Amino acid sequence: MKFKYNIYLIALSVFSVWFVSCDEYRDADELDDQLYLQKSGLMEAKVFNWGTFTYELPVIKSGKGNHSATVRLSVDESVLAAYNEANGSDYKLMPENCYSLKEGLLSFAEEDYRKSFLIDFDPESLTALGTDGLEYVLPFSLVTDNTDIRITGEDKAKILIKPSVYQPYIGFETPDIYRTGSEFSIKTDDDDVLVIYPKVQVNFYNDWEISYDVEVNSAVLDEYNQSLSAGARNYRLLPEGAYTIDRSTCILKQNRDYEYLKITLEEKAFKIDENNYAFGYYALPLKITSVSKYGVDPDADVTIYPVSIQPPVMDKTEWTIEECNSIITDEVENASSMDIPDNLLDNNSNTYWCTRAIEPIEFPYFVTINLQENCSLYRLGFQLPENEELGNIKSGYFEVSEDGENWTKVVDWSRRSNLDDRSMELDFSMHHANYIRFVITDAFEYADPALGKASGAVCQIAEINGWGI
Template sequence: MCKKVMNRLKTSLTDWGHNDYLGMKKSILYIALCLFSVLQISCEDNREEYLDDYSTILYFRNSGEIEHSIYKTEEETHYAVSIVKAGSDMSATTTVDMKVMDESMLAEYNENQGTRYKMLPSGCYSIKTGLLTFNATEMYKKVDLSFYTEAISVLQDEEQENEYIVPLFLSNSSDSINTEKKYMFIKPEVVTPVVSFEKTGYVMNAFPETGGDHIDLTLPLWLSIENKWSFDCYTEVDESLLEAYNQEQGGNLMLLPPASYIINEDGIVKMTPEGENRLSIKVSREGLSYGNYVLPLLLAGTSFEAIDVDPTKNTCLLGVSYVPDAESLTSIHLVENMISYHPNSICEGSVAELIDGDPGTYFHSDYSVGVALPHWLQFALPSEVSAFRFEYVTRNAGSHVVPHRVSLYGSTDGVEFRRIAVLSSELPYDVGQTYTSPVFVTGEKIKHIRMTVDESPSGSFALAEFRLWAL
């Protein structure tokens, strides 16, 4: 039939030049009908071929190696093994065997595929295998695979190098089985959930000299999985954390006096599925003078042996900076000879343009000399101060030169500096933005302030304006 259609099509095309307009219209109509017939025949042939090869086919929905986490909090964990019936005849009935490989079959598979799987002992899991029957309306079957947590945990502790799996395969069906999806290797891993502080490292909190007689601080705790249990977490004050931090950072943070705070429930946080799950601390003014204090907290353990403490997020230096009100600080009139900088050269702008009140001009640290960050500005003050705050405006073009991390240092002699604070997430990262700092107390009388830019996208920084207040 296809040959006849093509011959007629060829003849029609040849005759176009010899017929009148009406004849040509008829020929075009005939050609269109021929083309439709060819396309229809082609589609029918492909459909018959598809029906013949894939009328019904079976496979694992998730084939190959499947890693499955088993949490130590559960005695038994379930995994649903899905077997799919697909193909063009969705109403077909069929059967297939699902079985666990034996040792010899697994050894052969390992040899052929270059894997090193090892059979998970039968005492570590249970699954019902055998013949699966699909009726006309079933598109898939689910088979429950149960893992026994304690048995697997003991096995993994003893033999950490082995890749234990439950090896499943499909066979014995009168219909097709997808050869690429006929194997499934479920690899269980026992995971111990961990609890941690939501905030770690040094966390600064300002306590102004006016206002209420206390401030309430909270430190949320976080569990690595959905919490379904009620248990206790134990926190304690660990002074060695503050000592180590001061030594590492070159700081002089002070220990918050015991008379100045009360930790709720003596540091025990009761974790519940619906609870706020946080440590609460009340800090009062008693025993405080201007200064930077820290309550160094350690998350020491839990009452639930199946849940551990995350050793990377189990400490928090909860800062309390007892500071004067911002309004009590006096504006310092900055002039050029009070300001030095590193690198000790300028490639764009000037120090004068940093303090000229014009946000359209700027100072740019020198990027042409190949000196890596940190770059800094240093201010020699006319008299000693015990507290300060500052404000800067980012340049109105080029976000690549906006500071992303800033450290503040204080010095009595301009030679030896102590770190006062580090700023990062609170800084503006866009152009033409104003940043106003909180009040910082220095811990000692200082005459020099250094602001280092530790991070920026370009490796240098630019600022349009800078202002300073001190007490």
């Protein structure tokens, strides 16, 4: 019995030693309490010009959490001198009229892990400093009187704050023009509706409820169109009935730095009559005109939202060439697939129809395409080969027919040079058609310059395209 009792005591002793040892190891794995600035070194600080601006400088207490502490933040010119010497800089000590320590002493309880010093900056005085061409900073050191808790390294106890004054603004996230917009593609009789959400934001943390006003401003769009280079796409002003601005969304709620303006776009506004639409490229130019708090960013007060309304591109799979009056394969042996009119329908801009090279015929040249069904056409166009040396077509027109006998001209076309307008899309009022005819009436260069147009010309066209239902 005594033997069993001794065994019990030995086991209890071993367990006690093991328990104490584990507790010691656990304590050894945890660091003693220590303090450090969350930010250190040279720090840029945004100071917003809305009167006194309070800047928060966080201090972190980490470790076991078994000590309280009191820490002070002191302006320290030696920090500034050391930084200038080490970095070859020439920062100056900020004058006292630019700031005040609102909270320069922090007390940490054992359980606290993060508190902040509060520094009040005077934006007006800071702005006046910038007129002398010098750069000013505010150097600080973190100090504690508690010998039981240490500051983590000198680099974590010193900071130089370099404030920059900003105007508190509201503005669009995308100033100028959206590179992608919305598009209506007319395929049915349904009246489609699209909703767009331009993003409006402030450049500061928003502690308030802020409302703003926005208007459609045609002058913004006019200015944009005038700034475009020659040949760039111009936009027409979106018709008034094509959009509805939800004014209830013109607000940023407290703690929200951004919000989305809701605008509904309606297809029916582009409908001219039962069969026709006002196809084209439009834009909605928006301008923020006022805000309930602070100001509107002059560099982000406008945005331009493009809206395209287009007929669908027609599938050319079943189209066939009905007739052509100038074809190079008439004169080239075994050239069954080279430069023939069928290339106009293959969706390949590297292949093309070429007009006759040997003994060219006189203008006009034409090619007739059978659509294989009656279609409602809204737009026709062509594309020249990828090789910019090819093309040579100067002017002409498209005509359409329902029976292949009676033709109606629907649109003329002309090009400024062989390098310009290498792809053209030409709109017209809706026409029903089973056939389309592409006609070339003039070229830039002729087969015989001395004879001019009467000598004919060698021309190349890669694709004929149609838009309709």
